[in-house]
Amino acid sequence: MNMLVLGASGRVGRHIVARAIQDQHTVTALVRDPNKLQLDDQHLHVIQGNVLHKQDVERAMANVDVVVSALNTDGSDTLSTSLPLILEVMTQQHVKRIITIGTAGILQSRVTPSIYRYQSTESKRKSTFAAQEHQRVFEQLQQSELDWTIVCPTYLPDGALTGSYRVERDFLPEEGTQISVADTADFAYKQIFSQEFLKTRVGIAY
Template structure:
């Protein structure tokens, strides 16, 4: 497949690029600073663009089969970036007739797991309060997806870790895995790539966790 990856220099975005190349896809990595990517390959195109410029973004998605996005706030002060930049990506996809989109969101944005333990509900409440603005941004991003004409999937991980890829984790379409507290960025990226060909995840949030 011909894939475009936004947020390609972030922890998840870089893993998406690396794994997609390893799986034989042709990848366009959209970056502001190519020096930060740290991934190479014959099937890789590095596309330098300012994501505040919708016309510049169109060139990154034209003719592609699907788009994956690792865009999101890296701290509370960046809250708002996910929804704002995703609007630009959606506009470019609509203009170029590209339908498939997989984005990363966060577990607390979706429904609470069935039968969640008290300690997990309490922890979820505390984290949601601390990162209130970040999660509000992600909810608005998901609202933008729902209003769009794309075949979107929102992958919702819990706390992210910098650990190696395992390929072994739980997924719940429309929900979240019980007692799911962690996942490696590499496995979150793996789940996003796996969702591309899974029709059951279209227009759905997907909880992922160990």
């Protein structure tokens, strides 16, 4: 399997890359600063570039089978601005599968299912900027013809891989309060080889 991982130097992305090369898949990582990745393997191809530059995305996406985006907001609109470029290049390259890391804020509220969690009393966050960015990504994916899955973790502390967690389509599992970076990456990685959650958001928590 040939994979493109965006956000490969981030907390979740680094775990996904490590898992993929451990399983001897070919991974291309598009990163602004290769030094931050701190991984070296014969199965890993690092391309220095910017996800906001179409030519960089085109170079990185050559001959890949699946795209995994672990990009975060970084207080900017990189998520929503880069996605149209990513989707355009995926269409050009005939790549159908994309897995993204979202946030539990864009899952439906259990209290008021007609709205998102970040818009409801369930959300404890004062700032809604990141959730709004992830909402824009969700809406763009919904309008696409791609086979997408958005993995939506709640509070993300560092922690060991347990492989034991709960997932639920469109909602955060009841009373879920956290999920480790490693377990989030584990579930996202498994979606590369699964069709169970195509075209849906998936809440994940312990």
